[in-house]
Amino acid sequence: MLEDLEQQFVCVRAVQMKGVDLSLFQFDWDQTWCVFFLNADGTIYGRYGTRAGNGDKSTTHISVPSIKKSMERALELHRGYPANQAQLAGKRGPKFEYATAEKIPNVEEHHCIHCHNVREGVLRTKWLDKKLTAADLWVYPLPENIGLKMDVNDGLRVMSVTPHSPAAKAGIRAGDDLISLAGQPLISQADIQWVLHQSPVETKLAVIFARGGKEGTTTAATLTLGGSWKESDIAWRSSSGPGLRYGFWAVPLAANDKLQRNIPADSFAFRVRNLYAPRAGKLKDAGLREGDIIVAVDGKTEPMTESQFITYLRLSHSPGDTIRFTLLRQGKREELEIPMW
């Protein structure tokens, strides 16, 4: 199905990140699969590959028809090059702080450096250097974050728009086709994510969309973004393991388990699922055990998602701090002071 299109490209299959130019190849490194379309001079035509979670959620944003369309759109941009060079400039990110994955401190290398290992090393290093911020965690927002549900078999056709969302306020409707965002021509949902990823939280983005097909209209509008639109679930991300949990994996307690333990339904409760050695050594030395139920962290009992718990751990505590877990163990409450690990 795609072979004819493939013949129009020079195709490269990269299977590890060693030696890869991280300034050029910036993408959501927690994906299992990603595509770049480029000119031989390094100009990026676009990206393809979007992941929203694990299991079934890992393929909700990719399909064979949409990769085909992205390939066709990339070829169209190639035919228009270099006249469109200025529009494409933003597709290349700022110089990355490490030239290659091997230069990242704390990157874990097994038989190869996987894509997610890059992000793990960056996150761990930033936390150890006390430089980790929310901006490092909320990466590559999905189109849904601004109210856009895209057609998985097209990538740029809008399936639905969340009422009162930034997309709705910009006048975008179901059936519209996105053409450009922040001046960058789009070829995929990954391109939308790229623009959103590069944008500050408070921003206005120029968007151009078409309505009604070839005989229809083209509209220029503005997306006004602010608040918490960048926040998303990070629990599924591979990099949240070694990069943030660092040997500590706790999962929210199910509702019926809360009921059995007389824990209020709207209260914080996590079960310690795994403590991976050697990273979790400090936790084990402090007395934490797999199977423990944590019912408060630093005295806080407000409910959290797994993603919020991970975020709290790393953004509220620096190396050298201690964190306080209140445990429910064999029906009794116990307090543990744990040095951050």
Add this chain to the structure above:
Amino acid sequence: MRTRWLLTLFLGLFGACTNTQAQDDLRKNLKDTNVADHWIYDDIAAGFAEAKATGKPLLVTFRCVP
């Protein structure tokens, strides 16, 4: 199930390569054998060189082999 099907499909479509001995060895070590001939295996620089010579655009996939 859908995840496995899509990944298998993508691996089949994009798991292809032309190779040097080093890339052949890497591919064998990774047991990454579902490949076709017109793909360059794990050599981005070679891809850029060929794109420059042919005038074609580059398509680079990143797919770690578990």
